[in-house]
Amino acid sequence: LLLGVTTHISTDVAAVPLLWVVPLALYLLTFVLVFARRKLLPHHWMLRAQPYLVVLLAALFFQNATKTVGVFLALHLVTFFVTTMICHGELARVRPHASRLTEFYIWMSVGGVLGGLFNAIVAPNLFATVLEYPLIIVLACMLRPVSDSPAHAARARWLDFALPAAVAVVLVGFVWALETAGVVLAVAGAALILAPAGLVAFGSEKRPIRFGLSVGAVLLVSLMVSGTESGQLHVERNFYGVVRVRHDRQLNANVLVHGSTNHGMQSQDPDGSDRPLSYFHQAGPLGELFGMLDETAAVRDIGIIGLGTGSIATYGHPGQRITYYEIDPAVQRIAKDPRFFTFLRNQETELDVVLGDARLTLAAAPNDHYDLFILDAFSSDAIPIHLITREAVRLYLDKLDDDGLLA
Secondary structure (H helix, E strand, O other): OHHHHHHHHHHHHOOOOOOOHHHHHHHHHHHHHHOOOOOOOOHHHHHHHHHHHHHHHHHHOOOOOOOOHHHHHHHHHHHHHHHHHHHHHHHHHOOOOHHHHHHHHHHHHHHHHHHHHHHHHHHHHHOOOOOHHHHHHHHHHOOOOOOOOOOOOHHHHHHHHHHHHHHHHHHHHHHHHHHHOOOOOOHHHHHHHHHHHHHHHHOOOOOHHHHHHHHHHHHHHHHHHHHHHHOEEEEEEEOOEEEEEEEEOOOOEEEEEEOOEEEEEEEOOHHHOOOOOHHHOOOOHHHHHHHHHHHHOOOOEEEEEOOOOOHHHHHOOOOOEEEEEEOOHHHHHHHHOOOOOOOOOOOOOEEEEEEOOHHHHHHHOOOOOEEEEEEOOOEOOEOOHHHOOHHHHHHHHHHEEEEEEEO
16 A cells, blocks of 8 residues: 555656655654554544545545645645555554564564565556556555454345445446446446445445445546547556646647656647647747757757657657657557657658767767757656766767867
């Protein structure tokens, strides 16, 4: 759960350097609180608060967080804290006698190792997105203590599975029918659809299995509802994160998104498909730079760190050579796929893409080689620190000729 929430909030919610410190601090704080002699936060408070938080988080999980980043970030972190307090609280409640504490801590460590292996190795090969995080939320809900009421009859156990499944089937089918009919759901419509699943989940808090599966139903319906608006064309995941291509209906443009950050777009109108948009539009700083260079200097070799959609290539001319340095092979595949973007395909400029960490691959390039060098590397929405150190800038200047320009 710690690894899942950290990956999600630092890539899909808010791309803030060192943000991972916050969930880690909360995680360690929960150990301090649940094993303390004096309980500052009673266990039953956490059990009472969790359904409100988890159901709300599940309903909003797949919605666009860019306009209310602070609210989404707080919701994820508070829900994570309360859920972790419950899990660690149960660990503290059932811990054995001191004579078996070594075994107890060994098994806790084994659990951490298995969780790390699942998130770091298994999940990226199983899921195209950070799906392990909502799945672990569902499993964590199932770890609530079982009620002592006589609700363990066969009928109640049967309802634990049947009720969430029935709600999920009905609502997913309804959303699918709306999507097939081309209906784009507004906020009010999405809330009305999610409400039944949320009520079932909220009313199942004393039945952990039913509660967890009902939260899963809310997540599934939320995913379907968000899918009717996203216009997603492609999604893939690797070591560097999740990359998506979506179609913006309002602008009639394809957009490349890494985590929550726009990495470029291209108009799908035939008369505007070769015009750079977003960060590199013709009236922006880079457009003005190329306009100035076209008038005053002969630029032959151009180096660029960061490929994105390849829109900078539209500023190239015959006789010039542009070399991109890109670390993510998924970005290269997408930028070269004509189903999504054609900036690279339509240019008469000589183009080359060098895959790998730019600090390492650029070192192999000859010195005094480039007339123009452009640093456009972003991991989520921040420049990787190792690409803007003094040593990195010195490397870029070494690769420029005497009259070269670093942008």
